[in-house]
Amino acid sequence: MEPDDDGLSPEAIDAALKQTPRGAFVLAGITVGLLMAAWLAIYFFVFLPRGQVS
């Protein structure tokens, strides 16, 4: 097999690439969702209960 021959037809590659944005979106969504959840949890359950400061 040639190095650039992955055994996939151009149609199959096109079909796989069509799914890429959705996969990236889900991955980034989970990552940012966890980050936001952690930030909000620290904010509401640690930072605000510690009371006022100025």
Next chain:
Amino acid sequence: MSEVSERDIARSELRWGVITAISVSIIMVAVIFAGVVMHINPPSNIERVNPQDLHLSAEFTEANLGTKVEATGQITARIVATQFAFVPRCVLLPADTPVTIRLSSPDVIHGILVSGTNVNTMVVPGYVSQVHTVFRRTGDLLMPCHEYCGLGHSEMMATVRVVPKNDFRPGPDGRATCAAK
């Protein structure tokens, strides 16, 4: 790549941009809420003091350090942060009462935080750092130096002793110390 998939990518990016904008907006609203409604703001006080004769200044002389109830009723704790100790090493403050902590340094930059609270500020020579707060829980709260200030930095810590409001009894001169408790 087909035209359809490129449109999908553009749509995904747009959608992702909207989610990012919403996330940033939520954080901005939370920060503004903390500042305006909860009165939680970064301590900011620009007040000059000469670090070279800090110990001779009216406010940060040794006899004036520690907690004092002012004539106005305002409770103020004055602390000098110096290599490698806080003077005094323990300050007594009442819970559920507005208090002011004022700090200064005669030597290098220090920093303080009071564990379990939002009290956190730098102590810069030449300036008076000031924090207004209300302690909600009682007990001995550790106040370490959190800005590397030299070889003894790790040993530099003090205690903020928060007592119930009714147990806070300053002397006739308005002063309250941990030893008197």
